[in-house]
Amino acid sequence: MSVSRELKTFEGSVEEVVLKTAMTDLVTYDFANLVIEACNALKPVSFVNADVLIQSVYLEESKEKIYAADSLEDLKPDSTNVEYTFVAYDQLFNTGIVKELIDHGIGELREEWKPAVLAILKFLRDRKYHQEALSTMKGVGDEAEMTAVMVQHLFSHLTAGNDYVIDNRSKNLPKYCPCEMENCKAMIKNGCTALGSLQTWHGNADIILNQNIAVSLIECPSKEKNLCIETDDKFEEENLSDPIQKDKDEEAGPSSPKRICKDDNDNEEKETQSQQMIDQVIAQTITNAFSQVSKTPALSGWLIPTFGCALDHVIALLYDPKNDVLLQCVDKIPIWGFYGLYLPSIVQIWMFLNFTVFTIKDLADDYELKRSNFHVLAKYRLEDYRKIKPGKAFNPTYDCDYYSDVLIRMRKKGKKAHKKLAEH
Numbered sequence: 001m002s003v004s005r006e007l008k009t010f011e012g013s014v015e016e017v018v019l020k021t022a023m024t025d026l027v028t029y030d031f032a033n034l035v036i037e038a039c040n041a042l043k044p045v046s047f048v049n050a051d052v053l054i055q056s057v058y059l060e061e062s063k064e065k066i067y068a069a070d071s072l073e074d075l076k077p078d079s080t081n082v083e084y085t086f087v088a089y090d091q092l093f094n095t096g097i098v099k100e101l102i103d104h105g106i107g108e109l110r111e112e113w114k115p116a117v118l119a120i121l122k123f124l125r126d127r128k129y130h131q132e133a134l135s136t137m138k139g140v141g142d143e144a145e146m147t148a149v150m151v152q153h154l155f156s157h158l159t160a161g162n163d164y165v166i167d168n169r170s171k172n173l174p175k176y177c178p179c180e181m182e183n184c185k186a187m188i189k190n191g192c193t194a195l196g197s198l199q200t201w202h203g204n205a206d207i208i209l210n211q212n213i214a215v216s217l218i219e220c221p222s223k224e225k226n227l228c229i230e231t232d233d234k235f236e237e238e239n240l241s242d243p244i245q246k247d248k249d250e251e252a253g254p255s256s257p258k259r260i261c262k263d264d265n266d267n268e269e270k271e272t273q274s275q276q277m278i279d280q281v282i283a284q285t286i287t288n289a290f291s292q293v294s295k296t297p298a299l300s301g302w303l304i305p306t307f308g309c310a311l312d313h314v315i316a317l318l319y320d321p322k323n324d325v326l327l328q329c330v331d332k333i334p335i336w337g338f339y340g341l342y343l344p345s346i347v348q349i350w351m352f353l354n355f356t357v358f359t360i361k362d363l364a365d366d367y368e369l370k371r372s373n374f375h376v377l378a379k380y381r382l383e384d385y386r387k388i389k390p391g392k393a394f395n396p397t398y399d400c401d402y403y404s405d406v407l408i409r410m411r412k413k414g415k416k417a418h419k420k421l422a423e424h
């Protein structure tokens with residue numbers, strides 16, 4: 001059945017009413033316009049070792065406060081001398097479409113909106129089933145199972161075409177959906193989710209949705225377990241097993257003995273995790289956006305979303321490589337409400353996933369936004385970032401001893417330091 005004909009079957013349906021209500025009840029999030037003070041984008045490290053310092057955090061907060069905060073939103077700048085910019089919900093999103101759907105329902109949609117609208121209506125039709133499947137994993141501690149159920153029963157249904165791929169290097173990735181619904185047993189699709197290159201930040205997303213949106217799991221119980229004693233090399237992306245990865249990890253983080261010393265201080269470890277998690281998601285957001293624009297030049301000018309996903313919420317960041325604009329949704333988006341899935345949030349996530357329908361392109365042309373500073377900080381690698389393609393596996397034969405190699409070359413090509421002239 002064609003999309004238009006299938007959509008017609010939903011006209012006047014309960015799902016259409018539910019969608020209109022959820023759109024009316026949307027929580028209108030603001031988006032912080034992030035400026036990066038410093039980062040290690042010039043160093044070809046994995047996402048897990050990405051180091052990003054956001055300007056407002058640097059300027060307003062003491063190190064102690066930063067380490068004591070669970071997330072960026074817990075920081076309360078006293079707004080004395082730093083100018084902050086935020087993008088309001090109705091600046092980023094095309095509220096015209098929202099109003100159209102609320103006022104007129106699904107009867108008079110533009111052709112290009114139809115596949116996305118059909119996807120959410122089908123999800124809403126089966127929402128009780130998906131809700132039950134999702135609720136069965138609340139006590140699950142296995143990362144691969146959690147990923148599979150979240151994708152199978154939430155994310156994939158919010159994009160047209162059910163298009164997704166889970167990292168095929170995930171340990172214990174099930175072949176079939178591991179939810180407890182008797183008649184599910186859906187086949188789980190896996191493949192290459194590699195992002196970046198060996199010249200840039202790189203690594204694997206846990207999930208790629210719709211061939212353009214990266215999702216990484218955050219705050220998964222099993223991940224917290226991994227962090228206790230073992231090396232941080234395995235933190236977050238323990239599937240990254242290429243030789244370069246291991247070497248870079250060793251040079252970038254504290255040595256293993258130092259990590260073990262920290263084990264008697266769980267809070268400190270947790271705080272570090274939180275910082276690393278945000279840095280990792282920012283690096284992944286930027287790298288994914290460059291990859292997608294490189295693959296599909298028509299995406300240039302859009303703020304391309306990346307999600308961090310936990311059991312009960314998602315965080316959303318967006319990056320536009322053309323205009324160098326980085327936004328972060330200032331609030332976590334809760335997945336659950338008092339009575340099950342929180343539909344205004346589900347609709348919000350759906351709008352992010354279909355960003356070419358619902359968000360405004362080239363936002364920086366219409367508003368005075370702060371550049372993220374990434375183009376300046378990564379100046380000498382910017383061409384490498386622009387060239388990266390998604391899904392390109394890394395070359396395992398890459399020479400790991402990068403720094404020694406460079407130092408030897410410097411010595412061979414260098415000039416002996418001149419003696420200073422005497423000052424007069």
Ligand SMILES: [Zn+2]
Pocket residue numbers: 133149152153177178179180181184185186
């Ligand atoms: Zn299932």
